[in-house]
Structure formats: C-alpha cells, structure tokens
Amino acid sequence: MGLFSDMWSCLRRRLRATNGEDAVDDGAEESSNLFFNLQTLQIATNFFSDLNRLGHGGFGPVYKGLMPNGPEKMLVYEYLPNKSLDYFLFEKEKSQLLDWKKRYQIVSGIARGLLYLHEEAPERIIHRDIKASNILLDEHLNPKISDFGLARLFPGDDTHLNTFKISGTHGYMAPEYAIRGYLSVKTDVFSFGILVLEIVSGRKNHDGFLDAAKADLLNYTWTLFEAGKSEELVKGSLAKYNPEEVAMCIQLGLLCCQASIAERPDMNSVNLMLSSDSFTLPRPGKPGIHGRVGRFTTTSSSPFTNNTNGSTTQTGGTKVSIGSSFVEDYSRNSISYSSMEEGR
Structure with missing residues (x-):
C-alpha cells in the first residue's frame, strides 16, 4: 500500500492535541485511530530515505511509505503526476497549458471539493x-484539494469557533480569522476567492515586482472592477477566453472576499453561480483588503438569489452568533504570527 503523508508531522500534531493544545480537535483525533510510532514510520519509509522523499509540505518533508500488512486505517492519496496548481499557474511556459476552459474547470472542481468538505462530509x-500549492492536479489537470494538516473538524451543528492559534498562509487568510481568530466555513470561502482571482489573472496574490497600485491582486482587481475594466485582469495571460465567464469569475472572487462574513456566499451558492446561467450575482462591495474587516452580524440567510424558476430563493448562509463589530482599517502587513507560513 502506497502511503503519501506528512506522517511524522501529523503524529506530532496529534500528540499535541491530546495534551490539550488544540482541545477542539480532541474528539476527532481519538476517533480517527491514525497513530504511528516512530519505528513504524522508519520501517515504512526505509528510515526516511531520500529515495522515498516526494517533496516538502507545510509541516515538513513528505515521504512515500510501504506498510507490510495489518488493519491500520490510512489516508492514501492517488498519485498525481502534474504536481500542484502553482507549478502551472505561475510558470510562464507551463501556464500556457492552462487555457481558459481548463482554468474554469479547475475553479469549478475546487468549488465542488469545498462544498463536500463544508456541507456533505x-x-x-x-x-x-x-x-x-495545495491544489494537486491529476493527469487530466483535474484539481484535488490536498494538505489537510491545518484542517479542523466541526462536529454536530457547530458553525464557528474562536481560536488564538492562527495558522495559514499570508495573503489567503480571511481578515476576521487573521486578526480575531474567528474561524468558519467563510474562512475557506475567502481563500477560495483569492485563489479564483489568481487562476483568472495567472499571477500571485502579491507581486512585489509590480508597482504599488498593482502589487496586491485583490486591491488591484477591486480597482479595475470599480472602473468597469475587469477584463484587463486577464489580458496578457490568456490569448483566448470567454469574456462572460471571466467577468463572472472576477465578480465571484470579489464576492468571496467581502469584508463582511455575511456578504460572502457559501459554497453551495458558489457552485450554483458556476453551474447556472440564471443565477444572479449581487454586486460586490469593497473586499476585505489591507486587513479591513466588516461588521460581524448575526445572520441565517445570505443575499444570493437563484432565479432558475423565475422566483427569488434565498440560500442559507453560515449562522453567526456574535453581534459585535470588528474595528476597520487594520494593516494586513502588520499581522504577525509565529505559526503563519509564507505562500510559495
């Protein structure tokens, strides 16, 4: 059995969880039965031989292991020969293999994957x-969400939690999570929005080699959208594209990055937007740029409408039980956590 995992790092994380450092995961950890001692991992990987080293993940080196037998339950990834999305998206020559049709399929595939994690698992x-870099591509360039080292389980009807342990990648984190430690499905929605804009534009969320007006992708996209020039975002990276789909994806990316949690769509709404020609996208407001965090309001519905049957249907959003406001105008550059990792 081929085992692809940051095994030793996951083991250390689970041991920390049982010691109370990440109490919310304790129940999930106990029920998962994914514990391996160091000797077992050494044998499985031939003592962490370089010949079995596949790469380097967020927690450390990733090794291929072989278990001789036994009833162990393991998470086994299929072998994905095309590495990760960033390898194609941000390399000039490789990016030419991602035409607009393929990029749109990748956006849709990631959206379906997140819908499963948030609502169907x-x-x-x-x-x-x-x-x-956490989206792997198979031989047909179909996306697979990977690296669940930071993932959190929400048992029962829990919709959010507050944590002092902020982990993630700068540039992708939702402002309410990066600043206040408020974690919900809308945290992933914000990151998805940034990723959509990267896929459309073919550039990273921050490029220090560009002038100040263009360096921050989210800020620059909002400026273009406000000026009615959204299509400029894709010019230069793609010779041919569907203007309507590009405009929709840009608007979707901005909606997912709204400063207010309540104004971001859930992944069910996102999938409807991507699959239905009759879904009406609201006009986005100013996104959560420069650490800007919107009013944190209690809500049981979202403003997204579906006119498929000629009527207006409200799609339920994440319920929030906090009615406080977050202070505006934090500088995203001032956020600093020891557990934060820079994106590639």
Missing part, C-alpha cells in the same frame, strides 16, 4: 489553507 471540515 459526515462532519464539517474547514481546510484553513486553501491556496494554489
């Missing part, structure tokens, strides 16, 4: 680190 899962 036995227990709700918040990934916490959605980014281009």
Whole structure:
C-alpha cells in the first residue's frame, strides 16, 4: 500500500492535541485511530530515505511509505503526476497549458471539493489553507484539494469557533480569522476567492515586482472592477477566453472576499453561480483588503438569489452568533504570527 503523508508531522500534531493544545480537535483525533510510532514510520519509509522523499509540505518533508500488512486505517492519496496548481499557474511556459476552459474547470472542481468538505462530509471540515500549492492536479489537470494538516473538524451543528492559534498562509487568510481568530466555513470561502482571482489573472496574490497600485491582486482587481475594466485582469495571460465567464469569475472572487462574513456566499451558492446561467450575482462591495474587516452580524440567510424558476430563493448562509463589530482599517502587513507560513 502506497502511503503519501506528512506522517511524522501529523503524529506530532496529534500528540499535541491530546495534551490539550488544540482541545477542539480532541474528539476527532481519538476517533480517527491514525497513530504511528516512530519505528513504524522508519520501517515504512526505509528510515526516511531520500529515495522515498516526494517533496516538502507545510509541516515538513513528505515521504512515500510501504506498510507490510495489518488493519491500520490510512489516508492514501492517488498519485498525481502534474504536481500542484502553482507549478502551472505561475510558470510562464507551463501556464500556457492552462487555457481558459481548463482554468474554469479547475475553479469549478475546487468549488465542488469545498462544498463536500463544508456541507456533505459526515462532519464539517474547514481546510484553513486553501491556496494554489495545495491544489494537486491529476493527469487530466483535474484539481484535488490536498494538505489537510491545518484542517479542523466541526462536529454536530457547530458553525464557528474562536481560536488564538492562527495558522495559514499570508495573503489567503480571511481578515476576521487573521486578526480575531474567528474561524468558519467563510474562512475557506475567502481563500477560495483569492485563489479564483489568481487562476483568472495567472499571477500571485502579491507581486512585489509590480508597482504599488498593482502589487496586491485583490486591491488591484477591486480597482479595475470599480472602473468597469475587469477584463484587463486577464489580458496578457490568456490569448483566448470567454469574456462572460471571466467577468463572472472576477465578480465571484470579489464576492468571496467581502469584508463582511455575511456578504460572502457559501459554497453551495458558489457552485450554483458556476453551474447556472440564471443565477444572479449581487454586486460586490469593497473586499476585505489591507486587513479591513466588516461588521460581524448575526445572520441565517445570505443575499444570493437563484432565479432558475423565475422566483427569488434565498440560500442559507453560515449562522453567526456574535453581534459585535470588528474595528476597520487594520494593516494586513502588520499581522504577525509565529505559526503563519509564507505562500510559495
């Protein structure tokens, strides 16, 4: 059995959880039965031989292991030969292999994957680190969400939690999570929005080689959208594209990155937007740029409408039980956590 995992790092994380450092996951950890001692991992990987080293993940080196036998339950990834999305998206020559049709399929595939994690899995899962380097591609360039080292389980009807342990990648984290530690499905939605804009534009969420007006992708996209020039975002990276789909994806990306949690769509709404020609997208407001966080309001519905049957249907959003406001105008550059990792 081929085992692809940050095994030793996951083991250390689980041991920390049982010691109370990440109490919310204790029940999930106890029920998962994914514990391996160091000797077992050494044998499985031939003592962490370089010949079995596949790469380097967020927690450390990733090894291929072989278990001789036994009833162990393991998470086994299929072998994905095309590496990760960032390898194609941000390399000039490789990016030419991602035409608009393929990019749109990748956006849709990631959206379906997040919908499963948030609403269809036995227990709700918040990934916490959605980014281009965590999207693996199979031989047909179909996307697979990977690296669940930071993922959190939400048992029962829990919709959110507050944590002092902020982990993720700078540039993809929702402002309410990066600043206040408020974690919900809308945290992943914000990261997805950033990723959509990267896929459309073919550039990273921050490029220090560009002038100040263009360096921050979210800020620049909002400026273009406000000026009615959204299509400029894709010019230069793609020779041919569907203007309507490009405009829709840009608007969708901005909606997912709204400063207010309540104004972001859930992944069910996102999938409807991507699959239905009759779904009306609201006009986005100013996104959560520069650490700007909107009013944190209690809500049981979202403003997204579906006119498929000629009527207006409200799609339920994440319920929030906090009625406080977050202070505006935090600088995203001032956020600093020891557990934060820079994106590739």
